[in-house]
Amino acid sequence: MTSSDQQEDSNLSEVNGLAIINSKAPFSSNYGKDALDVALIFGSFEQKVSLFFQGDGVYQLIANQDASLVSIKDYLKTFSAFEFYDIEDIYVCQQSLVNRQLDEAFHIDDVQVLASVEFGKALNRHQHVLRF
């Protein structure tokens, strides 16, 4: 085994779990709900899962939205259950917020706002990635 192989192995030993990237706005499609269902299943099977919000996906975290106004069942309310599923690593892309002139006012606590490079590094710590 070469030293570069060992280096790679030690990097791999630090990565684990599933990262779910949310990239779509909440009410125009079912993507957000589909991602939520996957996150909760992994949580209930006690598998490590982290959530990433990027692009229009950041709209899923914005406070004071009322899905009932557009006749949609508000799956965003379920985000408050993340702590019961031990989903603690929730990251949002700062640049995506800035581009949309959104404040860091989220409807759940403990969301970590990360600059693009840090966002990428956090993503890179995961073995698997699913994008919705």
Added chain:
Amino acid sequence: MKTLAVVVTTPPYSHLTITALTYVETALAAGINVIGVFFYQDGAMHANENISIASDEYQAIAHWQRLNQQYQLPLHICITAAEMRGIACDSIDNEQINEAFTVSGLGELVELTTKATRLVQF
């Protein structure tokens, strides 16, 4: 041994599905252990026996069926995704579901993900 699991979210009439099929078939032909394909979102439509695509176009469902037979490749559909797309999953000998596919839930996705060295989504 390194293992691969694949998630397909595109419908059978999508050209992106051809990319997924080519990828999976190339992996299988190279001797890579593909432990299963999980069909989620519009991907669940692959199991609908009633889908008919013009005969001169790419037959994605037939190709999945071929890979299932040739390599014993497990093909799982998400029951929730399938039912909301009009595929009734209530009985085992359901003629509406293509026999190459297994009706599963998201728990199967957890299973595949934890067993796989790598997970690739289409």
